[in-house]
Amino acid sequence: MPGNLPYTPTHGRLSEALKSLVEAERPQQFNESFLDSVLKIRGGSARPIPPLLKRMGLLNSDNSPTELYSKFKSGSTRSEAALVALKNGFSEIFRRNEYAHRLPDDRIKELIIEITGLHKSDPIVGAIFGTFNAFNEFARSAKEIKPQDPVREQTAKPDDQVRTESKSLRDSPEFNLVTTINVVLPETTDVQVYNAIFRSIRENLLS
DSSP: OTTOOOTTTHHHHHHHHHHHHHHHHOOOOOEEEEEHHTSOOOOOGGTHHHHHHHHHSSSSSTTTTTTHHHHHHHHHHHTHHHHHHHHOOOHHHHHTTTTTGSSOOOHHHHHHHHHHHHTTTTTHHHHHHHHHHHHHHHHHHHOOOOOOHHHHHHTOOOHHHHHHHHHHHHSSSSOOOOOOOOOOOOOOOOHHHHHHHHHHHHHTTOO
């Protein structure tokens, strides 16, 4: 299927699993046994969940939890981890709109239809959207990391650093000051007056 978008028809159970694993102890192996005994998700609906979590980057190939899994469990990093998981699994959607996690439901469904070429009434469209939304419940509040404004960074320098940089600039052999002196000479025919003026400038200003 175009876009290779992941989905499970039992996305409601996926949503339950994501909410439950936040409270549960991190397992050595996130498998059907863990789903059954700890998360209380049993039967055929549990079977697609581990492969899907691998696809999203929460599990390694051996079903052991990844660092992203741990970040998803933490309240301070959960939304950002969910957004990373969404981008791992639904990269084609985010390639078309980098803020897909903030789009209204109808627009997300439109993107799924555009990518897959499926009819809007196809149950797979609903399954893909439901799978996306199971993670997006946590990702909507994720903060975007913006690069620092170089102007702000410059104005935020400590006074000591500014003084140090100024001194370094003055001490640099390439640092030069150019001074322009305008001298208004009196009207006189006595050359000694001019000699006295220029001698004074040389001795007091140019030494």
